[in-house]
Amino acid sequence: MPHATFSTPLGTCAIAWSDAGLTRFLLPDPDRGRSDTEATPPAWVATIIERVRNHLAGDMQDFCDVPFDFGRMPAFNRSVLEATLRVKPGHTASYGEIAAAIGEAPAASRAVGGALGSNPCPLLIPCHRIVAASGNMTGFSGPGGVATKARLLALEGAQLL
Structure with missing residues (x-):
């Protein structure tokens, strides 16, 4: 590749x-x-x-138009990543909101988190914009973990608790 x-x-x-x-x-x-x-x-x-x-560098970009090769990805993961692409810079959504966006019950929040944990293109597919229902920062699989997630959200001007 x-x-x-x-x-x-x-x-x-x-x-x-x-x-x-x-x-x-x-x-x-x-x-x-x-x-x-x-x-x-x-x-x-x-x-x-x-x-x-x-x-x-601080000039916000929306990467929803980028072509991604989801060919080998399970359908559920693909639907989670496609829904996550709709969360714009400076905004956040909860795992439950992503579950609802793909037609799943709130109980699917944990599975949404699992799919985001295997996101092959963090930042471009903005899994850092997905937070707990309480607004708390939760896991992030990229280098630096939750600290990197918070840094990316702050760079984008998202309102953080």
Whole structure:
């Protein structure tokens, strides 16, 4: 799978793609280095990279138009990620609200959290915008955990408790 790393105001990110769309995006990780197998991104991926840089520099971007390759993903996870794409910068939603958006009962909140925990493209598919019904920050699988989630929300101007 072709991939590349690139610098942003918050550190080095990584991105991977297929002919069908993005397959992976990794938030900055201080332990990430460049690899010998990196590819030159096609123009459409280079545009996404520039948008990520802009977003992390404070120029909010909405990535709902990005093509994602969900080909190997379970249908439930795909529906959760598609609903999460509708949560705009500066806003949050609860796990229960995402469950309701995909036609599930509030009891599916935990399964929504599981699907978001396996999000292959955090930031682009904004799982950091999904919080507990109380507004509390809950798990985040990206580097830095909940602290990174709070930092991304603050960057976007979301109202935090």
